[in-house]
Amino acid sequence: MDKLLFGDNQFFGVNHMSEEKARAQSMRFQDIQAVYDVLDAAHEDGIRTFMCTTHDRVEEICEHVRKDPERYRDYQFYPCMPYAHKYANAATEEGVLGALRKFTPQGGILSAAMRGGISLATKDIEGITTLLIDSEMKMFHGLKTPVIFLQNVVVDLLLGLGVHRAFRIFADHVRSRYHAEPGFITMNMPMLVNVLEELGIENPIVCSSINKIGFRMCGGIEAYERTLREHKFRAVAMSVLASGAIPPQEAIEWVCALPNVESIVFGASSRANIRSTKRLVDSFWPEGRNQPEMVTAQGSK
């Protein structure tokens, strides 16, 4: 994974600090060209990974990238699925089972429909899961998707419910059908890493809030640091600036000093912000950096 991944919150009106700011961003990126311009600015600065939700508008971005294979030959997507509000709103409108039915394709690929039909009849969680993954992945056809993430709402819901088998199904399906590495986004990183280890999912990619003030880090900063030190997984840090609560230099310096963090995902709306973030990360994580030595976990295999 690259050390800097470009996130998409700013494009879709997600701002954890202010609804006004979120709305202003929605307006600014109303024209999809404005999104392309920012992605291109990042690309020109060597940021070639777009970690994005399977939001309807990402479909347009995928199409844009597909149209210019020469220009975007090194470009890659890290899809994060599902776009949860789509399902949550559908569940409010049509109930939990209604929402499931709504997003399982009716006709579509025969095998997909078959699997869906069987799974809804035999209550097989595997069929539903793989069917939903395939339906979310359609928009990325023909593009590089070397890592595929499961969104935090789903990861954390399943983690809490104890439906852990779904993680294994997700990991296996993503590896076998898309030849991609499975990734998991979570707000409960220490708990999730333990569960993934118990499931035998080897060296998983886990993306979580990691910031100096401990915002959205369930279990606490110490548990996060311990997990990073003692467990074998590939950590991606998000919410590094805690929605702007920490000054960028201080925030990035702190995260870059942690052991075992492989990448940082960040969002920015301007070339200037992209550059300054990249400069900071480059200075604290020089090329060929020596990752602090990882201690072998007592608990890991």
Add this chain to the structure above:
Amino acid sequence: MIRVALIGLGKMGLSHLSMIRTHPDVELVGVCDTSKYLLDLLEKNTGVATYTDHKTMFQKANPEAVIVATPSQYHAGIVKDAIERGLHIFCEKPFCLDWSESEALASLAENKGLVNQIGYHYRFVGAFQEVKRLLDAGAIGTVSHVLAEAYGPVVLRPKGMSWRTQKAEGGGCLYDYAAHPVNLLNWLFGMPSAVGGTVMNSIFSKDTDDEVYSTIQYAGGGPSVQLSVNWSDESYRKMSVKLTIWGSAGRICADRQECQVYLRDPKETLSGYTKGWNVRYTTELTKPVWFYVRGEEYSAQLDYFVDCIKSASKINMNSFACAAQTDRVLAMMRDDAQASAAQLASAQK
């Protein structure tokens, strides 16, 4: 360990289940729903004991506390059974569709000394807790007016199959959405004296309301309130509740993310607040929780429930009695809207 059972595996029930199962002081002893499909799925994958009848579950699983997350129309019956069995109860909002039932259940639970809480999670949002703290400290002087708003994208098409869009089952924008800002008003200012000018309109729904507007008034120098609620607004990504509060010494504007405060004359007791604008963000107002699924407030309210059971002396700030006030205000609004609609109809003739 507190033995907890859960009834109702809808959107709220699943998320409560996910949080409560991981709570360090809780042992999940049973789950009840009418959908065999969901129960089988859960039992097969988590091993939890499942039931299709809550009374059987009470008997066999022997819980000390129960989370009720069924459609609203079933709350009253199930809660009554739970009280009779002496269980502590966390019930989803709105409490009961008939407020006199809410009041009766509130006193029943209190008389039996049971912890009773309703899932009005906005009381656990850091920014709204800050509003409460500021008002209690008299930060903005005498409050004269409040604008209470809630908007979001729930019903965006003329169809709908779930109970939330069925009037008889306690669906509709009034009970699903307006209940939240009304409950915040009850928390901050108590029980209002009168409601007037209530409008409940359908935008897309056949059977129920999609927008609600009302003027709510408090006697004895209390504030007037404009309530504006619409759950058919696609320009919002998700539900947004906002309060703007005008006082003689300032103004507060708060939503889930931030609390903006203008103060004419800052109080010494409120450290960090200065004359003019002050902004506090969710990152500084939110306390850490043991487990996060969809917002700290959802975890925090369950933790508070568990805490109330553990420390018997603690008084629940989100009790059945508080929720009964909300149910009563919603009924006042419904009656007022019907009277206005009748008046309009006769004027048209």
